[in-house]
Amino acid sequence: xxxxxxxxxxxxxxxxxxxxxxxxxxxxxxxxxxxxxxxxxxxxxxxxxxxxxxxxxxxxxxxxxxxxxxxxxxxxxxxxxxxxxxxxxxxxxxxxxxxxxxxxxxxxxxxxxxxxxxxxxxxxxxxxxxxxxxxxxxxxxxxxxxxxxxxxxxxxxxxxxxxxxxxxxxxxxxxxxxxxxxxxxxxxxxxxxxxxxxxxxxxxxxxxxxxxxxxxxxxxxxxxxxxxxxxxxxxxxxxxxxxxxxxxxxxxxxxxxxxxxxxxxxxxxxxxxxxxxxxxxxxxxxxxxxxxxxxxxxxxxx
Numbered sequence: 001x002x003x004x005x006x007x008x009x010x011x012x013x014x015x016x017x018x019x020x021x022x023x024x025x026x027x028x029x030x031x032x033x034x035x036x037x038x039x040x041x042x043x044x045x046x047x048x049x050x051x052x053x054x055x056x057x058x059x060x061x062x063x064x065x066x067x068x069x070x071x072x073x074x075x076x077x078x079x080x081x082x083x084x085x086x087x088x089x090x091x092x093x094x095x096x097x098x099x100x101x102x103x104x105x106x107x108x109x110x111x112x113x114x115x116x117x118x119x120x121x122x123x124x125x126x127x128x129x130x131x132x133x134x135x136x137x138x139x140x141x142x143x144x145x146x147x148x149x150x151x152x153x154x155x156x157x158x159x160x161x162x163x164x165x166x167x168x169x170x171x172x173x174x175x176x177x178x179x180x181x182x183x184x185x186x187x188x189x190x191x192x193x194x195x196x197x198x199x200x201x202x203x204x205x206x207x208x209x210x211x212x213x214x215x216x217x218x219x220x221x222x223x224x225x226x227x228x229x230x231x232x233x234x235x236x237x238x239x240x241x242x243x244x245x246x247x248x249x250x251x252x253x254x255x256x257x258x259x260x261x262x263x264x265x266x267x268x269x270x271x272x273x274x275x276x277x278x279x280x281x282x283x284x285x286x287x288x289x290x291x292x293x294x295x296x297x298x299x300x301x302x
């Protein structure tokens with residue numbers, strides 16, 4: 001049986017990008033943007049998006065820069081993957097779609113984009129669904145060592161700091177990314193077809209450059225895009241998130257160990273609920289779609 005596909009057949013000029021989006025649901029419904037992570041794609045929401053559309057939501061699932069059908073408008077634009085550009089891309093997409101406010105939901109890179117907009121432009125965010133809670137990088141503290149166990153989880157980031165890592169990702173991005181899927185979601189029994197459905201998005205000509213820049217910038221090893229320097233300075237202040245939030249952790253997450261709500265409580269000054277899902281890994285919306293969709297709907301109906 002063929003796997004269901006999310007067709008990203010809508011192209012939107014937004015900021016420095018032409019963004020490829022899957023859109024579903026009524027155009028006049030409450031807006032929801034679903035943001036994928038690395039190394040995944042819009043199919044992280046293959047079950048969540050129809051659930052939300054059936055509930056009357058206007059659902060937008062964009063490919064991030066460097067993935068799928070999303071492309072840079074200008075060859076001279078830096079192929080940055082830093083957190084500031086991800087947040088700015090999301091804000092530009094909201095503007096281009098004439099969406100004043102939306103529920104922003106995501107994990108990994110996409111969750112970071114959602115957290116940036118929620119923190120810096122809360123007037124654009126009806127509510128936030130975020131995996132791993134406060135998902136803004138504190139680059140000033142990036143060189144402070146973590147526990148040996150947590151350092152081991154980040155081996156791929158340290159690999160990407162070297163040209164050997166760039167060569168590894170260029171040489172066989174599918175094998176490397178599939179290994180990350182297996183390590184990060186050890187209880188998720190995905191098959192070859194499920195991986196390949198998403199892996200097609202990694203064939204993007206800018207995928208390697210954007211990924212390598214992201215993992216070097218977060219450690220302060222390379223400069224960012226000057227166009228978003230002011231945004232990055234605002235993030236550096238580690239601003240609180242004031243909008244209504246539902247945060248998640250999965251106990252089987254191979255990237256970020258799960259934490260109790262109190263660990264990040266000071267980062268959220270508005271209403272916030274934190275939920276821990278037993279046995280769920282890093283790709284939480286695809287592994288636990290009903291829980292993720294229900295969280296979005298709770299924020300819409302609040």
